[in-house]
Amino acid sequence: MATIGAVPIDLARGRGGGGPAPTRIVVAYGFWIFILSDMVMFSALFAAYAVLSGNTAGGPTGAELFDLRNVFIETMCLLLSSYTAGLGALSAERRQPGRFLIFAGLTFVLGAAFLFIEITEFAGMVRQGAGPSRSAFLSAFFTLVGTHGAHVAMGLLWLIYLVAQVIVKGLRPAVLRRLLCFSLFWHALDIVWVGVFTLVYLMGVQ
């Protein structure tokens, strides 16, 4: 068999051999580029937070505001929902709609629990006068964590839409590709959250 380096030419699509890549590879690649551009946007918010986190203008600091127990529960919800989203994507690929719907439901409930805890935390902070207008630190905090929360909320709406598509249209290739994009998006949000809980919460209470 002909090879490019050590790779058989049939498998070397990414390097120009073996003809065009299958649609799902192309779609996943395009969506991956979108995710990376989203990461670049988050990096600007992380940089702003890192620069401004000390500027509390006499207001409360992270150590006074953050409750690590809550953050741990939030983190576990999101991580578990990433896991169930992965298992859901797997059941969809194996054409098991029943299992897919169970895992999609679990993903939705865990994502919603994450969002609920976050909104409760935000509301509590605003109530004690630590809203986004209090200091540069809090503006940066609400922008960074709020943008991540908005992504999670959009992901939940997207998941409802996809479940409706699976129910109406079934697990056909076009729907499977959309599910693939959704699971990429959901896992990427978890990666951003790793940055948030490390930089904002765990380093913020030191």
Added chain:
Amino acid sequence: MDRDDLPFYADRTPGVEEHEPTANVLSYTVGFALAVLATIASFVVAETDLLWPPGIAVGLVVLAIAQIGVHLVFFLHLGSGPESTNNILALTFGVLIVFLVIAGSLWIIANLDANMMPMPVH
């Protein structure tokens, strides 16, 4: 005709065999277990004196990078396969930009801060 209404086989490039799922329940479970371990380790490091206190920030960054690696390999399936080549190249470029934005901002602002005239305390 809507793309969705095309028959199943129209989705595939001629000559390309049916896609074999590369992931399985085991790989997701291993990834999940590793991510949970890294998360718990992060919280333990942050809340105890297990690490030398000035080194806690470095320890947290190392754990975060390890966990991001676990997510990329076990959840996003970035591997050594030929289908991952383009995705990894794009990721490398993304990481470069993210690094430039974060490290560059911190560097420039720290420099500006050090050169500021002292301001009266309110």
